[in-house]
Structure formats: C-alpha cells, structure tokens
Amino acid sequence: MLNIVLFGPPGAGKGTVAKKLARQENIVHLSTGDMLREEIERASALGKEAEQLIARGALVPDETVVAMVREFVKRKMPCNGFIFDGFPRTTEQAEALDAIMTAQGTAITMMIALEVSEDEIIRRMLNRAAIEGRPDDTMDVIRQRIATYHEKIQITSGYYRAQNKYRTADSSRTPEYTLQQILSIIQQAGRATT
Numbered sequence: 578m579l580n581i582v583l584f585g586p587p588g589a590g591k592g593t594v595a596k597k598l599a600r601q602e603n604i605v606h607l608s609t610g611d612m613l614r615e616e617i618e619r620a621s622a623l624g625k626e627a628e629q630l631i632a633r634g635a636l637v638p639d640e641t642v643v644a645m646v647r648e649f650v651k652r653k654m655p656c657n658g659f660i661f662d663g664f665p666r667t668t669e670q671a672e673a674l675d676a677i678m679t680a681q682g683t684a685i686t687m688m689i690a691l692e693v694s695e696d697e698i699i700r701r702m703l704n705r706a707a708i709e710g711r712p713d714d715t716m717d718v719i720r721q722r723i724a725t726y727h728e729k730i731q732i733t734s735g736y737y738r739a740q741n742k743y744r745t746a747d748s749s750r751t752p753e754y755t756l757q758q759i760l761s762i763i764q765q766a767g768r769a770t771t
C-alpha cells in the first residue's frame with residue numbers, strides 16, 4: 578500500500594494536489610477538516626462538539642479525530658492506500674495513526690511537505706481574496722495563518738524525520754509540476770526499498 582501524509586501551508590494548492598494524486602495512484606483521500614465540516618452540516622453530536630472549537634481556531638480533541646480516522650480507514654479497506662490531509666496534527670495523533678496502520682497490516686510510507694515561499698503564498702492569497710472578496714484575507718491574518726502552519730509542521734515533520742520518512746516537494750509552480758515531483762519522490766522511495 579501507498580500511505581502518504583501530505584502537508585502544505587495555506588495557498589500551496591494542497592487540496593488540488595491531494596485529489597490529483599489520489600486519482601493517479603487510485604488511493605483514498607482523507608481530509609479531517611472536510612470530515613469535521615460534514616459532521617457540522619449534519620448537526621451530529623460530534624459536529625456540535627467540533628463546531629465551537631473550530632470557530633475558535635482550536636484543535637478538536639485527539640480522541641475524537643483519531644476515532645473518526647480509525648472508522649474511516651476500516652470502512653475503506655481493502656484499498657491501495659491513503660492520503661492523509663490535515664492529519665496528524667499532534668504527536669499523539671501521529672502515534673495513533675501508526676497503530677491504525679499496523680492494525681491493518683500496513684504502515685505510513687512517508688510524509689511529504691509542500692514548500693512555497695512566504696512571498697508567493699501571500700501573492701496567491703491576496704489574489705484569491707481580491708476574487709472572493711473575503712474580509713479576513715488581509716496581510717496580517719495571512720501571516721498569522723502561515724505562522725500557525727509552521728508551528729504545526731514542526732511537530733509532525735519531527736516525528737516522521739526521526740523515522741527517515743520526511744520529504745519535501747516544491748509547490749511554487751503549477752499543481753501538475755508539484756504532482757510530478759511527488760510521483761518521482763514516491764518512485765525513488767519504491768526503488769530504495771526494493
């Protein structure tokens with residue numbers, strides 16, 4: 578199986594790349610943010626609990642997110658693999674994900690972080706803000722979102738670096754270019770293990 582943890586700052590095109598990669602490799606895309614938003618829309622007990630936290634910009638408790646991912650993975654098995662998007666965000670979640678994978682007789686193949694310069698992120702987000710007219714896409718808020726991302730990625734990248742499973746891909750050009758790099762990283766890893 579091919580099990581990728583995908584990270585990327587806001588404006589890196591992570592959603593687009595994740596969907597392309599899932600299609601190309603015939604693997605399942607799992608976004609905890611999307612799953613939580615669906616729960617909120619359905620007004621489930623979990624959704625009601627998550628709504629307040631998400632609105633405050635706080636993380637949903639590890640046990641809640643982990644249980645959600647565990648059920649999802651079980652439901653999708655057997656399959657060729659997964660792209661985890663927005664998960665894991667804490668060391669506890671990373672450890673729980675390893676346990677979930679082990680229980681399914683597989684493992685995380687690698688974590689890939691999309692890299693794009695701060696100037697380019699700001700340029701893309703201001704561009705999007707001009708089109709969508711969102712009042713919160715100001716320079717200050719964008720900088721804050723980038724800072725939060727850097728904080729989170731320290732934790733997760735450290736976890737996978739220690740296992741020699743951390744890779745980066747340049748995301749400063751087109752989504753197709755990013756995808757090609759990811760595919761070549763995956764190929765190289767495959768060659769290294771065979």
Ligand code: AMP
Nearest residue numbers: 609610630631635636637642663664666
């Ligand atoms: P995202 O769409 O990935 O930016 O997630 C939106 C919000 O959902 C986050 O700000 C968190 O409140 C919550 N969330 C998503 N994924 C996780 C996770 N792995 N752990 C905890 N909270 C999460």
